[in-house]
Amino acid sequence: MSLQVLIFSLLACVSILGALGVVIARNPVHSAIGLVLSFLNVAAIYLIARAEFLAVVQVIVYAGAVIVLVVFVTMLVHPDDLPEFHGRRPLRVATGLVLGVALLLEVAAAILTRSLYGAPGPWTDQTIAAVGGNTRALGQTLYSDYMLAIQLTALLLLAATIGAIVLARPEAVSERVAAARRTLTISLAHPRGLDQPELPPALPLPPDGQVKPAGGGRPIVLARSASEFTEQPAWGEWRTP
Amino acid sequence: MDWQRLLVSYFVGFVLLNVLLGLMAYMTWFERRVLARMQHRVGPNRTGPFGLLQPIADGIKLLAKEDIVPANADRLVFLVAPLLSFALAPLGAAVIPFGETLHLFGLEIPLLVADINVAVLYVLALGSIGVYGIILGGYASGNRYSLLGALRSTAQVISYELVLGLSLVGVFILAGSLSLQDILREQQRALVIGPLTLPNWYILSQPLAFALFLIAAVAETNRAPFDLPEAETELVAGYFTEYSGFRFSFYFLAEYINMIVVSLLAATLFLGGIDGPFVDGVWWLALKALFFLFFYVWLRATLPRFRYDQLMGLAWKVLLPLALLNIGLTGLVRLWGIGAL
Numbered sequence: 001m002s003l004q005v006l007i008f009s010l011l012a013c014v015s016i017l018g019a020l021g022v023v024i025a026r027n028p029v030h031s032a033i034g035l036v037l038s039f040l041n042v043a044a045i046y047l048i049a050r051a052e053f054l055a056v057v058q059v060i061v062y063a064g065a066v067i068v069l070v071v072f073v074t075m076l077v078h079p080d081d082l083p084e085f086h087g088r089r090p091l092r093v094a095t096g097l098v099l100g101v102a103l104l105l106e107v108a109a110a111i112l113t114r115s116l117y118g119a120p121g122p123w124t125d126q127t128i129a130a131v132g133g134n135t136r137a138l139g140q141t142l143y144s145d146y147m148l149a150i151q152l153t154a155l156l157l158l159a160a161t162i163g164a165i166v167l168a169r170p171e172a173v174s175e176r177v178a179a180a181r182r183t184l185t186i187s188l189a190h191p192r193g194l195d196q197p198e199l200p201p202a203l204p205l206p207p208d209g210q211v212k213p214a215g216g217g218r219p220i221v222l223a224r225s226a227s228e229f230t231e232q233p234a235w236g237e238w239r240t241p
Numbered sequence: 242m243d244w245q246r247l248l249v250s251y252f253v254g255f256v257l258l259n260v261l262l263g264l265m266a267y268m269t270w271f272e273r274r275v276l277a278r279m280q281h282r283v284g285p286n287r288t289g290p291f292g293l294l295q296p297i298a299d300g301i302k303l304l305a306k307e308d309i310v311p312a313n314a315d316r317l318v319f320l321v322a323p324l325l326s327f328a329l330a331p332l333g334a335a336v337i338p339f340g341e342t343l344h345l346f347g348l349e350i351p352l353l354v355a356d357i358n359v360a361v362l363y364v365l366a367l368g369s370i371g372v373y374g375i376i377l378g379g380y381a382s383g384n385r386y387s388l389l390g391a392l393r394s395t396a397q398v399i400s401y402e403l404v405l406g407l408s409l410v411g412v413f414i415l416a417g418s419l420s421l422q423d424i425l426r427e428q429q430r431a432l433v434i435g436p437l438t439l440p441n442w443y444i445l446s447q448p449l450a451f452a453l454f455l456i457a458a459v460a461e462t463n464r465a466p467f468d469l470p471e472a473e474t475e476l477v478a479g480y481f482t483e484y485s486g487f488r489f490s491f492y493f494l495a496e497y498i499n500m501i502v503v504s505l506l507a508a509t510l511f512l513g514g515i516d517g518p519f520v521d522g523v524w525w526l527a528l529k530a531l532f533f534l535f536f537y538v539w540l541r542a543t544l545p546r547f548r549y550d551q552l553m554g555l556a557w558k559v560l561l562p563l564a565l566l567n568i569g570l571t572g573l574v575r576l577w578g579i580g581a582l
Contacts, residue, residue, distance in 0.1 A: 029318070029380060036373065053419075056362040064369035067376060071395055074380050074388060133358050135419060 008048055015041035028073040032066050039063040053135045254335060254354040261331050265497045266296035272538045279542040299490075306486035313383035314483065322381055323484065323491035326374025330498035333367050336360035337505045338422055339523045340515050352523070353422075360421040361413070364506060365406050368461060372398045374495065375463075379480035390479025393469050393549065400556040401460035401467075407564035408453035411571040412443050412510055421509055428513040429521075442513040449567045451511045453560055455536075458503045460556070462496060464537055466544035469552060504533035 018041065021034030039062045046055035123137060131137045142150060270285065270292065277284025285292035310319055335354040342351045357363050372395055379391020416424045430441045444451045460467035481492045508514055508529035517525030547555070 027315070029315070029377075033318070033377070036370075040370075052357055052359045053362070056359050056366045059366040060362070060369050064366070064372075067369075067372055067395060067399070070373075070376055070380070071392060074376075075392070135358050 004048060008045060011041045011044050011048070015045070029070055032070045032073060035069070036063050036066045039066070051134065053138055249351075250354055253352065257334055257339075257354060258331055261334055261498060261501060264501055265494055266300065268497045268501060268534065269299070269493075270296050271534065272541075275535065275538045276542050279539070303487050303490045308486040308488060309483075311383055311483045315381035315383065318377050319381035319483075320488070322374050322378035323481075323488045323495075324374075325377070326371060326495040327491040327498075329367055329371045329374065330495040330502065333364045333499075333502040334505060336363055336421055337502075337509055337526075338425055338514065339526065341521075356420070356422060358418075358420045361409055361419050361424075361506075361510070364502075365402065368398070368402055368405070371495075371499070374492075375480050378484070378492070382480070382483035384483050386477045387480050387482045390482070394463060394480060397463070397467065397469060397552060397556075398461060400553060401457045401560075404453055404556055404560045404564055405457040405461055407561065407568060408450045408457060409510065410564075410568045411447045411450040414568070414571045414575050415443065415446060421514075424510060425514050425516070429516050440513055440516060442511065442516070444511040447511070447567070447571070449563060450571075451507075453564050453567070454507060454511065456560060457556075458507060459537070459540060460552070462499045462503055464496070464500065465541035466546050467552060468546060469549055500534060500537055501530065504530040504537075507533050 015038045018034045018036075018038030022031045022038065025031045025034060039058060043055040043058040043063070046052075046058060123141075128134060128137045131140060273295070274284045274292070285295040288294040288298045310316060336357055338353040340352040375394045375398075376391045379387040379389075379394070382388070412424065413419060416427045418424060418427075424443075428441050428443060431438050433439075439445060459465075463469075481489055484492065505526065508526055512529045513525075514529075515521050515523060515526045517528075
């Protein structure tokens, strides 16, 4: 028994350290790693409680899903923007602190008043052994007593899947691109005639065209059709007309 | 008594780990020899008889090489990522039963390290953690080609993991358990079709699931023809471009161990594992796994690499619907054919 408590304390400590790392780390990828560490230790705690199925599902669903977080961070957050990620915004910090303390108080109240404990359920060690193990007992309960909840969850996930497919449908995207083409062509190339003096200067900047600096000082030129642009890319040698 | 069982379990695990590491080294030799023979070359034949000392020479060479860390790498993550890949790879073998329980010196020695009742899910969970070694390595290298290789690998492994998991549901429905020991026990019964008496191996009752599992397993281990993450010709190698010396080899060793573990798993799930004619035993498992390993090399020698959109299209538009169909059919057979559990 004491060995179990020792292992539990170790796992709990590492889990809390991982959770702290999520908040403290300045690099979002390091935060994600801390999150995985925390989840894995929680899964190990489930294992100590002999909830093997729960532990494995915790790893597959939670720890496996953080990989998507890592992908998003590496794709969307530029390394130079990283210090901004945490920012020194006192209002946000204060809000987070208040919410965190409130949550902590709630959990503490729930534990201290023992409102988490209900009447003991029908499952004891004997009944579980009679059914043939933890996993089978869980499955039978889920698919008989909680059938409606399972089916509703499945329906919800199906709706989300269909939504994702509709959003990512190639026709939808190409239609939007075509619509954009009909009005304006967005290009990173030079407007024709700026750096090619031998061409007739028939095409100056379009009347409603704009030259405005975008990210990194790279100008975006709007024109009515692609034929108003040269093939030469604009970066590095842009000249204002 | 509990201590005794724990110690026996640790001992079996220790032996298994060492056998696995030795096998992994000789898997590289096996692959190079077979590949050479298929490509009408000779292969490594200078170091020792039949080149048998080649893996040792390779290991010494890699150990002696300089361990370079790029200047703009995320240093700690860069150093740990290959270790993560390598450490997770052999854990899958812990749940594979290698035979009946032995009785030696009054001790019960079960020939598997851990009898988990969700063994197959455990292997899948290991796979989903194993991707971290790849994506963190690619991210930490501070190199765009590495990052691209890592992202490809992530998308690929996540997609094919889905197919891998769903292809096994049919087996779970037939066996009524997630435990590998129960699945093995089910397969040791006889399957009688008219005058024929066949072993109840799931390759016979779940041929579609077997094909799906095989394809998904090749993709999951990042092997040809699904070796997009390490496409030398497009990505200057991929996620491990910046790695050198022994950290580089950790990724490769992890890949070879994964191949061995997946082969053992396929043999256990679909080909009856230790079950075989004459005398049941670990040799049948080894023979079946060896066939799958040969199959891996064979694929590499035969098929060109998939294009990336073909790879994703295959997973989502072909394999996933087939896996769902298989689940539906198996469920109906279970319900009307052999009756509910």
